[in-house]
Amino acid sequence: MAEEMLEVSVWRGAAEGRFVAYAVPRRANQTVLDLVSHIQQRLEPGLSYRFACRVGMCGSCAMTVNGKPRWTCRTHVARVAGADGRVEIAPLRNMPVIKDLACDLAPFFDKWSRARGRFAPTQTRTDDFAPVAPASIQRQAADAGIECIGCAVCYSACDVVAWNPDYLGPAALNRAWTLHNDARDGAHTARLAAVAGDAGCHACHSHQSCTEHCPKQISPTLSIAGLKRASALAALKGEI
Amino acid sequence: MRPSIDLRGRGHAAYWAFLIHRLSGVALALFLPLHFWALGQAIQGPQALGGFLDWASQPLVKAAETGLVLLLALHLTGGLRVLALEAGAAGAMARATILAGVAVGLTIGLMFLLGVFA
Ligand code: SF4
Ligand code: SF4
Ligand code: FES
Numbered sequence: 001m002a003e004e005m006l007e008v009s010v011w012r013g014a015a016e017g018r019f020v021a022y023a024v025p026r027r028a029n030q031t032v033l034d035l036v037s038h039i040q041q042r043l044e045p046g047l048s049y050r051f052a053c054r055v056g057m058c059g060s061c062a063m064t065v066n067g068k069p070r071w072t073c074r075t076h077v078a079r080v081a082g083a084d085g086r087v088e089i090a091p092l093r094n095m096p097v098i099k100d101l102a103c104d105l106a107p108f109f110d111k112w113s114r115a116r117g118r119f120a121p122t123q124t125r126t127d128d129f130a131p132v133a134p135a136s137i138q139r140q141a142a143d144a145g146i147e148c149i150g151c152a153v154c155y156s157a158c159d160v161v162a163w164n165p166d167y168l169g170p171a172a173l174n175r176a177w178t179l180h181n182d183a184r185d186g187a188h189t190a191r192l193a194a195v196a197g198d199a200g201c202h203a204c205h206s207h208q209s210c211t212e213h214c215p216k217q218i219s220p221t222l223s224i225a226g227l228k229r230a231s232a233l234a235a236l237k238g239e240i
Numbered sequence: 241m242r243p244s245i246d247l248r249g250r251g252h253a254a255y256w257a258f259l260i261h262r263l264s265g266v267a268l269a270l271f272l273p274l275h276f277w278a279l280g281q282a283i284q285g286p287q288a289l290g291g292f293l294d295w296a297s298q299p300l301v302k303a304a305e306t307g308l309v310l311l312l313a314l315h316l317t318g319g320l321r322v323l324a325l326e327a328g329a330a331g332a333m334a335r336a337t338i339l340a341g342v343a344v345g346l347t348i349g350l351m352f353l354l355g356v357f358a
Contacts, residue, residue, distance in 0.1 A: 011242065067246045207258045208325075209255060211334075213249065221325065221334075225325055225326045228326055
């Protein structure tokens with residue numbers, strides 16, 4: 001029996017470029033990342049793309065597959081290829097393309113630091129452990145967003161990022177919200193001030209494209225809503 | 241070139257809810273001034289009012305009014321939905337607000353339609 005072939009269109013170039021079609025044999029349990037690797041290893045050694053863990057932990061393999069941002073190592077071809085056997089693979093949106101499927105994620109992570117996405121310790125190594133009750137409302141709010149792998153799928157899906165390149169974006173704001181709910185962190189007020197500006201949480205239009213596409217089932221929309229409430233309250237109290 | 245607008249990642253219910261809210265808002269901003277102008281004609285005196293009422297009883301005008309009410313209702317429920325999201329609705333609750341908002345909005349529009357043509 002003849003091998004079943006997929007027609008895989010891959011973006012070649014940078015901001016300017018074009019889709020190039022490659023024929024890739026279909027396999028059982030094949031992932032989209034397998035398609036890209038097959039092309040790079042057998043058909044087009046010059047193809048640029050990123051991956052590392054292949055198990056959905058590192059967040060480096062995200063691409064736009066048939067128009068939707070996805071983690072490619074955990075996306076089965078069976079889920080995205082239509083009956084016609086076509087798959088279209090492009091780089092993520094809202095970031096400069098370096099080459100082919102590899103984006104420059106610097107703007108994305110710069111925004112994490114602008115949103116004060118870094119833990120601000122309040123204790124030293126000689127202090128005792130901080131007791132954090134797992135069932136507390138704060139800890140549960142942090143837990144809901146903590147599994148983020150920094151893949152930028154949400155950032156790529158967000159219209160507001162496309163409209164306003166300064167917008168901090170769903171992932172950085174989600175990170176800020178998890179830290180805001182960390183009782184050990186000492187920068188809550190400064191962080192709220194950092195995320196409350198024009199390009200911060202209040203710019204979110206609640207489209208939920210971020211939530212819709214996040215492969216870790218996180219809802220940045222919910223985290224951003226939390227930041228909106230917390231920063232409004234802080235502003236009313238005159239803290240920020 | 242990749243198309244700058246790609247609808248494939250936007251075909252989810254929450255995006256439709258956003259679109260309905262945004263488009264109904266824009267349409268209201270365009271039509272409400274017209275509506276108020278028409279109402280303004282009514283206070284120009286009894287004769288003008290009579291003429292206006294005749295005009296307003298035409299089916300086309302009634303249909304346009306129904307459209308206006310429908311827009312208002314959808315925009316209102318869309319706004320309530322955004323408030324619910326900002327208050328912390330997520331998951332199944334957030335999905336329920338979409339359906340509830342559109343259902344209530346359409347119901348109000350339908351009730352008005354039955355009312356004006358009764
Ligand atoms: S909910 Fe907010 S952050 Fe998420 S995609 Fe929409 S605008 Fe962007
Ligand atoms: S919130 Fe989700 S989509 Fe966004 S970077 Fe984190 S894991 Fe990726
Ligand atoms: S390669 Fe690490 S998440 Fe896909």
